[in-house]
Amino acid sequence: MNRIAIIDDSDINLVLLKALVAKLGDCEAVLFQESPKGLAWCSENLPDLIIVDYMMPDLDGLEFITRLRKIPDRQELPVLMITANDDKDVRYRALGIGATDFLTKPVDRMEFSARVRNLLALNTSRRHLADRASWLAEEVAKATAAVHAGEQELLYRMSRAAEFRDPETGMHIQRMAHFSHLIAAELALPLADQKLILQAAPMHDVGKIGIPDAILLKPGKLTPEEFAIMKGHAKLGFELLDGSESTVL
Template identity: 55%
Template sequence: MKTLVIDDSQINVTLLCRLLEKIEHCSSMGFLAPETALEWCKDQVPDLVLVDYMMPDMNGIEFIRHFRNIKHCADIPVLMITANDEVALRYEALEAGANDFLIKPVDKIEFLARTKNMLALRRNQRFLEDRATWLATEVQKATLEIRAREQETILRLCKAADSRDPETGAHIVRMANYSCLIAKRLQLPESVQEMILEAAPMHDIGKVGIPDHILLKPGKLTDEEFAIMKNHARLGHQILAGSVSETLQMGAEIALSHHEKFNGSGYPQGLSGSDIPLSARIVAVADVFDALTSERPYKRAWEIERAVDFLKEGSGLHFDPQCVEAFLADFSEVLAIKDRYQEDEDDIKVFGSY
């Protein structure tokens, strides 16, 4: 336990430091100038401060006021030593932040008793601080475990949808990372970028409710079949909506609205412009680009330049212009993501990839 002794008399400082040596596990530091002690306290944390009242440039009460303004010293016990036993002075000292008093001449027995009491108070403070830190660490661990389980659940939901869809697992990883890249370029908070990375793979989860003869049909869908296919947006929303998880809530939002178009010609609600959730506008760009540039059993992959032209032509019509601009801002990062996650990778982790 570290104790500061502040007194303009060297004899008093030496005497009090000698007395403090009698207390087990207690070390002391003496200061003749309160200003010097304050400078020390800016970078260090004492456990107890003994301060004289009568000092030439800054008295004990003024010292306490400055001391209490140092953030990490707001609760450190302070024992004021004074030859003045006026009640008004004590009130002023208490108001400034003093915890206890000693009257000069200092009685050795009383000094040791009061000092030990103050150190015991500080010891309990430190215990509670350590306990609070420990609890915060445990809460963080538990939160991370919950997050990990939530992420695993999301991945399994995405794989369930993926198992019925001809699109590969690499597709959902690429489009999720593209989505995160767009969110980053739009300068969204990092927490939102991370949430989009995790929620984007759920965009087509509603396809688990689409019959195989429609979902896996190699040719063009009839109008009736396409009407059924479009239901996957509402089905995905129904699966994910109502969760207490913010990530699943965003997943529900994306599932419902990622087929909306900026000019209002999309489905299922015919939303337009900023009425379409931003997360869905972001995913629409990422999803379409990867779908166009990926080879499937029923189609060949488009060339990169052709897909980029498609996005540019659809800017303001199909896609949010800001999202398209953000996606194309530094295309080398897009190509890096595309190269990083190839079709032949069996088990790619989405979270924390970008």
């Protein structure tokens, strides 16, 4: 059932427009003789179409539309404005503030039916597009979450690869990740950066995959030459991760 709000200070016009709406079928007319009350109702309810007269006390049609368009989720709502035949300047101003279409007095039944049906169809299409846009946004969010989950698993598995080479690395990579996160928080970095650092920090030792066992697993003190090779794990890790389009990698 389409709800059509009709705002007109004339009893006769309200009766006429209500009768025309009734002939459309599947439409309900909500009548307001006082424009401020009509505006208040339209701010609390979402009609499918608004029909508003231009010449009214308190709020004329132009001021009504101006205030309506400032209400959240009412910017695209179709508004059919009723004017006299010689009100071209009024029409131009109405178009500028957001009127969708016009009817001239006296209202012709056939023209009324055609314009109202067109505007209702326009509103239905707009809502379908909005629903589809919302659905697409949800699907993109799901896909993005899946990608992030895959990245996180990859990080974990690559970090574990270094752990298998060096039994000291397992808890070390977790401690370093949390230390890094605490430092980022203390530096008041943006929350997104703090989270990214927590996710990426476990990768800092992944270059140990390329260090020979004789050096990586040596129980005693490393020679200067061996220590130089050990320090090279940072460069190896960089070369392993460099060039990825993934932010976290």
